[in-house]
Amino acid sequence: MHPLKRLFAYASRYRRDFRLATAYSVLNKFFDILPEVLIGVAVDVVVKGEESFLAKQVLVGLGISDVWHQLLFLGFINVLIWGGESLFQYLYEVKWRQLAQDIQHDLRLDAYQHVQKLEMAYFENQRTGNLLSILNDDVNQMERFVNGGANQIIQVFCSSIMVSAVFFALQPSIALIALLPVPLILFGAFWFQNRLAPRYTEVREAAGDVSARLNNNLLGLATIKAFAAEGFEASHIDAASRHYRAANARAIRISAAITPVIRMAILSGFTATLIYGGWLTIHGELAVGAYSVLVFLTQRLLWPLTGLAEVADMYQRSMAAIERALNLLDTPINIPYEGQHFPAQGVKGELRFEQVGFSYDGRPTLADINLTIGAGQTVAFVGSTGSGKSTLVKLLLRFYAAQHGRILLDGQAIDSLNLQDLRRAIGYVAQDSFLTDGTVAENIAYGLDSVSDADIAAAAQAAEATEFISKLPLGFATRIGERGQKLSGGQRQRLALARAILKNPPILILDEATSAVDNETEAAIQRSLDVVSRGRTTIVIAHRLSTVRQADCIHVLENGRIVESGQHTSLLAQNGSYAALWRLQTGERSN
Incomplete structure (x- = not known):
């Protein structure tokens, strides 16, 4: 035409x-x-x-x-x-x-x-x-x-x-x-x-x-x-x-x-x-x-x-x-937004992956992923770069559609659910979180309506961000620049975590959230996670194995497949891929 x-x-x-x-x-x-x-x-x-x-x-x-x-x-x-x-x-x-x-x-x-x-x-x-x-x-x-x-x-x-x-x-x-x-x-x-x-x-x-x-x-x-x-x-x-x-x-x-x-x-x-x-x-x-x-x-x-x-x-x-x-x-929308509506407050947080597979441009990234994450559990995914960890999370958020198999939330396939409701039920903290050219308070309350100052302050406290915010010229009213460029990497991550905490989702995803911060900031974020992960399903993707030692279950991915699963101590005892990664990061030698 x-x-x-x-x-x-x-x-x-x-x-x-x-x-x-x-x-x-x-x-x-x-x-x-x-x-x-x-x-x-x-x-x-x-x-x-x-x-x-x-x-x-x-x-x-x-x-x-x-x-x-x-x-x-x-x-x-x-x-x-x-x-x-x-x-x-x-x-x-x-x-x-x-x-x-x-x-x-x-x-x-x-x-x-x-x-x-x-x-x-x-x-x-x-x-x-x-x-x-x-x-x-x-x-x-x-x-x-x-x-x-x-x-x-x-x-x-x-x-x-x-x-x-x-x-x-x-x-x-x-x-x-x-x-x-x-x-x-x-x-x-x-x-x-x-x-x-x-x-x-x-x-x-x-x-x-x-x-x-x-x-x-x-x-x-x-x-x-x-x-x-x-x-x-x-x-x-x-x-x-x-x-x-x-x-x-x-x-x-x-x-x-x-x-x-x-x-x-x-x-x-x-x-x-x-x-x-x-x-x-x-x-x-x-x-x-x-x-x-x-x-x-x-x-x-x-x-x-x-x-x-x-x-x-x-x-x-x-x-x-x-x-x-x-x-x-006129570009077609391949992942429809329509679907069954549901309130985030009613989500228990049980996740099940059944024969999930995905490829980028014909290159297999995930294959035959089968696992169940119980409601309220903290689960970690570790592995080398390109093993498929972040892809798994992106499929859960429906940034991409699984090409094989299906993902279920509380027993319902996520592609049958309303996309906006699904994402409202998930808090997502990425390695490079998006911050707007607004105030600290506006960034913490991003995407939420009618949030009180007290709730914003409480979320900042839970993310251990209050100390550095109080030192800013206008505190919570300080503008942080485009993409938060006036803040350090660790400060940006704490604001992103505070945003996820304020959202209070039944499912929390941390995708390499501590990989680009210093040890002090990592420790602060880890303390916050120990608190905010209680009572909600938490998925942690990490390169630093020290951040996932306390997870209920750790899954090791290689070439898009889960090769090992278990808790930290049991995985070390298996002396397999996880143990090798641990020795590489800690410098420990095998006997």
Whole structure:
């Protein structure tokens, strides 16, 4: 489907606003062309006096024939015309701009909400900067088209129809001559448009590349500085920007040619009207007033068509942008949110994995996982990098869908449960937790409504975060910067843990939550976990085996399979994979 049709289908809720905006544009154009007609009538009055068309055909019933009175009447009509034109210009500008803002807001919000519902696998093949380019630049480009381009197209079309009607009413032969360039102009505009379309698609993609590179570099600025790689990364930005500039240049070479081509076609039509109409007037076959109207209206008919160049350029830029935005909105959601609702307070927390298997791009990550985690148990998963520990948790959170087998919560398959309710029942603390550019209190209460200051303070106390929070300039009201960059890694982790504690979920997941903190912070977090894990199912993923010694059960994963299970002491006694990892980390030697 054409992007414009897709846009109208998407914005179907605004059909009434589209109709009103179109009506205002049409009425504005109607009043806009009347001054030229009025000039012709005035010339006719001055030349013919009491024998003018106005006196004989319009004012005859009022008994007005005096030239001065005719001119006064024309002055009154002129005021009405300019007043009508101004009124409807105000109305169409307000309506089109408001319509553009409404659709822009809806499209950006709908696209963003849709992106949030896409499975994590989608983002593995996407660049964040490109998504930002679609959600921001492309949506803005659509807004500019609805704001100005739609009105221009309507008014050029209406102007052509209205002026043509006047031409045929006054002198059909001149009308044919004046309209002769129009098919050539339209053909040229569409010819250029078809060649601009792929070039502007390339421009939008190149813009996405630049945005992606800039976003990636800004997020990794500390690493770039640490490796003194500013020049290296600047060369990448230079290459991406050069590609964008080259893509734009290819489009500009075509778009810049539209206006000169249309201008030459207009020249032929205007010259023919000027000469042929003058010849007819000299030989008495056309009134002087009518000739004046035709000369003025020829420009009114043809000159707006030069705007087709600008409109075609804006149109193609917008269609490429609309296509990208609506394609994003049409991306299928492979993990549905719908399902059976349930309250988090009623969850016991028993988990069962039955023959669970999963692969990334054809590479097996988990295979034949069978285990049961009892309600209220603390279970740990350990193993080397890439063994499948984090994948297991991501399947439980339904960031990905299990390709084989199933996962059950309290005896119900999680893919039959409402996705939001499932995630509300789980507290998740990752190795690199997301923090907003808000206050400490806002980050602890993230995602929760109506949380008291006392509850926030209690959660911070349980996470052993109160001491460092009290030393901040404004305490809980201190803003911590984008992604919490004003805090240390350990402080960020304590806030993330406090957030999970405040949520009070029946299931708590800690995914490498202590791997990037110092020993003191690790000990503090461990003390907090010993308290908050009581009475709830807790899953701990860890590289440091010292943090999971007290777990009810430890599962060792290798190549996506569970190879050992048991408590710390029994696993050491087995002298298998776990014991080898323990000796590696502690430096103990086997006898």
